[in-house]
Amino acid sequence: MSIPRFRTSINDYLEGLPEPVLIRLYYSPATCLAIFRLLPAMAQLFIMTMLFNDKPLEATDLNGWVQDGSTPKQYEALEKLRGMHLIKESQGTISLQKTFRAGLRNALTGGDHNNSFGIPCNTEDKHKVDIKFLDEHANNQWELILHFMVGTDTGKVPNNGVLSLLRHSGLMEGSAPSNMLITNAGFQFLLQDVNAQIWTLLLQYLNMSEDLQMDAVEVLHFLFMLGSLELGQDYSLVALSPTQKIMLDDLRDYGIVYQRKSSSRRFYPTRLATTLTSDTGALLTASASMDSAISQKERETGFVILETNFKVYAYTDSPLQIAVLNLFVHLKSRFVNMVAGQISRESVRKALSNGITADQIITYLTVHAHPQMRKSIPLLPPTVVDQIRLWQLEMERMKIVEGYLYSDFSSKNEYDVIAGYAHDLGVMAWEKPNKRMFFVTKEGNQQIVDFVRRKVHGGA
Amino acid sequence: MPRAVKGVLVECDPSIKALIINLDSKNHNVVLADLDDEHLVIEERMVEHVKRELDSQLAENTFKPAELDDIQRK
Numbered sequence: 001m002s003i004p005r006f007r008t009s010i011n012d013y014l015e016g017l018p019e020p021v022l023i024r025l026y027y028s029p030a031t032c033l034a035i036f037r038l039l040p041a042m043a044q045l046f047i048m049t050m051l052f053n054d055k056p057l058e059a060t061d062l063n064g065w066v067q068d069g070s071t072p073k074q075y076e077a078l079e080k081l082r083g084m085h086l087i088k089e090s091q092g093t094i095s096l097q098k099t100f101r102a103g104l105r106n107a108l109t110g111g112d113h114n115n116s117f118g119i120p121c122n123t124e125d126k127h128k129v130d131i132k133f134l135d136e137h138a139n140n141q142w143e144l145i146l147h148f149m150v151g152t153d154t155g156k157v158p159n160n161g162v163l164s165l166l167r168h169s170g171l172m173e174g175s176a177p178s179n180m181l182i183t184n185a186g187f188q189f190l191l192q193d194v195n196a197q198i199w200t201l202l203l204q205y206l207n208m209s210e211d212l213q214m215d216a217v218e219v220l221h222f223l224f225m226l227g228s229l230e231l232g233q234d235y236s237l238v239a240l241s242p243t244q245k246i247m248l249d250d251l252r253d254y255g256i257v258y259q260r261k262s263s264s265r266r267f268y269p270t271r272l273a274t275t276l277t278s279d280t281g282a283l284l285t286a287s288a289s290m291d292s293a294i295s296q297k298e299r300e301t302g303f304v305i306l307e308t309n310f311k312v313y314a315y316t317d318s319p320l321q322i323a324v325l326n327l328f329v330h331l332k333s334r335f336v337n338m339v340a341g342q343i344s345r346e347s348v349r350k351a352l353s354n355g356i357t358a359d360q361i362i363t364y365l366t367v368h369a370h371p372q373m374r375k376s377i378p379l380l381p382p383t384v385v386d387q388i389r390l391w392q393l394e395m396e397r398m399k400i401v402e403g404y405l406y407s408d409f410s411s412k413n414e415y416d417v418i419a420g421y422a423h424d425l426g427v428m429a430w431e432k433p434n435k436r437m438f439f440v441t442k443e444g445n446q447q448i449v450d451f452v453r454r455k456v457h458g459g460a
Numbered sequence: 461m462p463r464a465v466k467g468v469l470v471e472c473d474p475s476i477k478a479l480i481i482n483l484d485s486k487n488h489n490v491v492l493a494d495l496d497d498e499h500l501v502i503e504e505r506m507v508e509h510v511k512r513e514l515d516s517q518l519a520e521n522t523f524k525p526a527e528l529d530d531i532q533r534k
Contacts, residue, residue, distance in 0.1 A: 345522060394518070397472055397473065397476050397514060397518075398470050398471070398472045398476060398510075398511070398514070399470070399471040399472065400468055400469070400470055400471075400507065401468065401469040401471075402467075402468050402469075402504065403466075403467070403468075403469060404464045404465060404466055404467070405464065405465045405467055405469075405492070405493055405501050406462050406463070406464050407462065407463055407465070407493075408461075408462055408463040409462045410461065410462075414462070415462075418462065429469050430469055430471075430495065430499055432495065432496065437495070439469045439495075439501065445464070448464075449464070452461075452462065456461060
C-alpha cells in the first residue's frame, strides 16, 4: 500500500509549469520577490550577483562565489534556477531572465506601478478589527475544517468549496457531507504544522482551479501577493481581477483572509496569509506565534498522562483529540471525560506506516502532557520515548536507493574520472574503488551516461 | 566501456543482509550483486516482496505485551 506523497512545496509546483506561464508570472514584482524568498540561499546569492548587472556573466565567474567542496550545492542551485527559467544560458555566459530581473528590481527599489503588493484602503473602516480578532478568526475557520475532517459534531459544516477541495485532494472520501470520511492521507495531513497544511490545500486548490478554467497565473499572483501583505492592515478590492475576487470567497472559507460581509469592499489578511512565503525559520516562529496566541488555553488543556508501562490516559472528550491519539495509541476504554489505552509495537508501527514519524508522536505527547506530568523531569518516561524511537529504527532496517550499478571499467584512470564526476554531481550512493564499482542514484544516471558517452567519443 | 545495471541499492545490517540472501537462495531472483557486508543490489520489482518477508520474519521474534494483557483479562 503506498501513501500518496503531498507536494507540499510550492517550488515543485512552479518547476512543473511551462516557460510561458512562468514568464507571465514574473510580470508581477510581488511574485518575483516571493519566488526569490522561496529559493535556497546559494540560488539567491547568484541572483543578487546578476540582478544589477546588465551584461551576462561568464558561467565560470560563479565558481568564485562557491567554496571548494560545495559544488553539489552549486549544481543544485543552478538546476533550480534553470527549472524555474530564471536564468538564460548561452555560450558559457549566464544572465537573468529579463522579465524576472525587471520585476525583482522593481520590488526591491519600490518602482512598482502594477499594485502587485496590494492597495491599502485609504478610508477608515467603521468596523475595524484588530490582530487578536484576526488570529482568532483564522484559528476558528481552520479548526472548523480540521474538526470536520475527524468528524467532530460541531453542528457546523464547512462550505461546499472546502468540501470539494477536501475530496479532490484525497484527504476525505464520500459524496455528501454526512457520509464523508477521512482517509489515511488525511490523518497524515492532521499531524503537519499549520503552514504545511495550508500549502497542501492551496496547491490542491491550484490544481482544481485549472479544471475550473481559472487562470493559474492570476491565482498564483494573488497567493504571492497575500504573502507580502501586512497583518492588521485592510486592503481594497479595487485592484483585484474577477478571478481573484472569486478566490477571495474561497480563501475566506479557509480563514486565510477576513471580510466582514461578502459584499464588503475591503479585506484583511490573517496570519495564515502573511506567513505563506516566509522562509523556514520565520515559518516556525510564525506558527509558534500562532501557537502562543492559543498557548494560554493550551497549557490548561494539557490532558495526556503517559506511564512507564506504556499506558496512556487522556482526559478529553474532544473527538478531534481522540482521533489524533487513535493514530498511534491502542485505545481500550472510553469514559465520560477520559480515554485509556496503551502504546504498543503494533499501534506505533501502524502510525509509522501511515507516514507519521516517531518524533511527531513524541512532540505530540510532550506538548499535550497533563499538568501532573510536568512535575517530573524528564517530562516523558525515557523508556517509552526510547522504545518509540527503536520501533522506528526497526522499520528502517533497510536503506533503499534506486539507481544504477556501474562496473567493468577498463582502467583505473577511467574509473577515477567518472567516479570523480559522480562525486561532483553529488549522486554517488556507494563506491568501492578497489573493485572498480560504484552506484549512482536514478536522478543522476542520465548525466553520468552522457558524460561517459562524451568521454568515449572524445577519446576515440 | 563500463557497464551499468539498473537496480536498488540496499544498505542494512549484516543480519538483515543474511535474511535477504536467504530469500534469494530459493529462486535466485532477488539479488543482483552482493557488494559488501552491508550493501547489496536487488531487483527493483522485488523490493516490496523483500520488505514484506523481512517484516513477517522479524515479527515472529517479537514479544507482544498488549495481547498478553488481553488474554489475562479473559
